[in-house]
Amino acid sequence: MKKPPFVIGLQLNYSPNEPFRMLCMPTQKDHAEAIHTAILETLPALQKRFIWAENTPTLEMMKGQVNTWHESYNKDIPQKWDRYVWMILSETNFNSHTLEFNSESSIPDEQFHLMNLSGIISLTRIEEDKDAYEFGYWIREGHQRQNIISDAIQGLITNVEADYFRIRYAKDNAASKAIAAKFGFEYSYTEKDALKWQDGRTKDMLVFTLKR
Secondary structure, eight states: OOOOSSSSEEEEEOOTSSEEEEEEEEOOOOGHHHHOOOOOHHHHHHHOOOOOGGSSSOOOHHHHHHHHHHHHHHHHSOTTTOEEEEEEESSOOOOTTOOOTTOOOOHHHHHHTTTTTEEEEEHHHHHHHHEEEEEEEEEOOOOTSSSSEEEHHHHHHSOOOOOOEEEEEETOHHHOOOOOOOOOOOEEEEEEEEEEOOOOOEEEEEEEEEEE
16 A cells, blocks of 8 residues: 655656656645635636535635645555645746655745646545545646646556546536546446535536556
């Protein structure tokens, strides 16, 4: 049983001599405000897809959530339902030697402030005795259609040791359908009326799995 790596870097064209395209950096306690701002900017789109966004999240709620996410990295022994959450930071100008991958050290503040927060991606451990994870993600308003989520998923699949990955999405989510097809996820089953909004709307969720 292993925890995912702390920092994941994706390089433009995946060449060691090229600058970074993006980093996936675990959420820290002092990043709650930046994440909250991104949520508010993207709220109409998020409310169409996620139950958690139906009632506008407050900054205090986000601070508590980020603290919970961060605790998963501090556990010595991974447990079922641990959730590892990364901020997707894109359009950086750092060369490959600038950062040490898969380390427990954080990124210096002066580097973080030069990056753009493009969204959030997460892995939730879904089994007790296997390294099995479910993807979760959302993209910030103005950062869509740039392959950012696709690149972040590629980075996690490449860097995280797992028995299998799972992805769940609403039946009408064409973007997630395309992602599942791109990485070879195979259909497993359908969760009927898995999403239920306060106004009575429901949506089925499709579940796909990628075995290693």
